[in-house]
Amino acid sequence: MDKPQSRRALTTVGAALAAAFGLLFGVFGFGPGGAQAAGTGIHVSNGRVYEANGSQFVMRGVNHAYTWYPTRTTAIADIAARGANTVRVVLSNGDRWTRTGSAQLATLIDQCKRAKVICVLEVHDATGYGEDGAATTLDRAAQFWVDNKSVLAGQEAYVVVNIANEPWGNSGYAAWTAATKSAISRIRAAGLHHALMVDGPNWGQDWSHTMRDNAGSVFQSDPDRNTIFSIHMYGVYDTAAEVQSYLGAYVNAGLPIVVGEFGANHSDGNPDEDAIMATAQSLSVGYIGWSWSGNGGGVEYLDLVDGFDTNSPTAWGKRFFDGANGIAATARPATIYDRPGQSPSPS
Numbered sequence: 001m002d003k004p005q006s007r008r009a010l011t012t013v014g015a016a017l018a019a020a021f022g023l024l025f026g027v028f029g030f031g032p033g034g035a036q037a038a039g040t041g042i043h044v045s046n047g048r049v050y051e052a053n054g055s056q057f058v059m060r061g062v063n064h065a066y067t068w069y070p071t072r073t074t075a076i077a078d079i080a081a082r083g084a085n086t087v088r089v090v091l092s093n094g095d096r097w098t099r100t101g102s103a104q105l106a107t108l109i110d111q112c113k114r115a116k117v118i119c120v121l122e123v124h125d126a127t128g129y130g131e132d133g134a135a136t137t138l139d140r141a142a143q144f145w146v147d148n149k150s151v152l153a154g155q156e157a158y159v160v161v162n163i164a165n166e167p168w169g170n171s172g173y174a175a176w177t178a179a180t181k182s183a184i185s186r187i188r189a190a191g192l193h194h195a196l197m198v199d200g201p202n203w204g205q206d207w208s209h210t211m212r213d214n215a216g217s218v219f220q221s222d223p224d225r226n227t228i229f230s231i232h233m234y235g236v237y238d239t240a241a242e243v244q245s246y247l248g249a250y251v252n253a254g255l256p257i258v259v260g261e262f263g264a265n266h267s268d269g270n271p272d273e274d275a276i277m278a279t280a281q282s283l284s285v286g287y288i289g290w291s292w293s294g295n296g297g298g299v300e301y302l303d304l305v306d307g308f309d310t311n312s313p314t315a316w317g318k319r320f321f322d323g324a325n326g327i328a329a330t331a332r333p334a335t336i337y338d339r340p341g342q343s344p345s346p347s
Contacts, residue, residue, distance in 0.1 A: 041157050042118065042157060042158075043195060044256045047251065049258075051336050053336055058332065059085065060086065060287065060327050060332070061086025061088055061117070061286070062079045062088070062288065062304060063089075063290045064090065065294050066091065066108065067091055068294060072293075073111075075292055076108070076111040078308075080115035083321065083328050087117050087119060087120070088122060088260065089120065092123065092125055093141055093144035095140055096125040097125065109121075109151070109158065119155075121159060121160070122199075123165065124164075124165045126167040128169035128203055130168050130175075131171045137167075138164050138179045138180060138183040139182060141164035142182075142187050145190075156195075160196070161196050161197065163196060166200075166203050167180075167199060167201065168201030176210050176211065177217070181217075181221040183198075184221060188224060196222065196227045198218065199230045199231075200231055205234060205236040205237070206231055212246065215253070215255050229250060230257075230259075231260065233276050236271075237272060238271060238272055239272060240279070243276050247259070259280055259285065260288050262276050263290050263299075264315070266301050273320075274325075277325035278325050291304065292308070293307060304321070305317050
């Protein structure tokens, strides 16, 4: 798809700037995130993610490009069958692609629950805002969740709301902090209390460390203290040192971090996927691979399976599912689906 292709065109500049900035510890200026008691939904406590029942939950998931492939109705179940415990689902608020309707949203949540995976839902239309003229704002993305409050209500134990995908490009990204706080405020003011996920700027890679350096104040701005940070790791993260330093900074600060997207090593952009998976495992940090199937425009190598066929894994898919620190070795199912009296009814 055009999104990952565009992102990788920026990684050379991003890597150089990341090196110039350096990966610094002790610059946050905030303490560990405060504990939040277990409630009705997925929640953050002391920098970790927990299920509603109090069990710690480490995401081991797959991205699914639903908004471009809405007829691939078995994708979520197929991903679950490969052992993933999370599916991150691409949606649209209608500003750039066809709007995901409320009935579609309800069906997707139901499919996640039937497949016994946690559903991370994201609005993709904000991708690259400030640099991509077709991208929408974080505020517009936040309104999509407010508009769908009736669908989301009661799903707090099964759904994470990823407000917007990669909501800034490499221009104007200093505005990310205020805009993210505003989006969180809008969603909370509407009465939604799901765990929220926020992506970094710079096409999700945060080479400027805007998200990293402001994560503490963003977390504290959420009245629920229930915001998870998501870094997308592609060409900027081509060494183990960069991966370890970035993820370690959040862990050391007591803030929740997830690798919301990452792909395979390739000449077009070279993340160190081995380091990403190993570091995530050693730090008990979640990761979600990009993506199940359907990539185009020269980045087909990012498909985990060919043609949405679960029995046809690509080289990247074999590495991701069956390799060291992969899904088969490290994924643990969400316990909420298996404990007595907690199995969900279809929504």
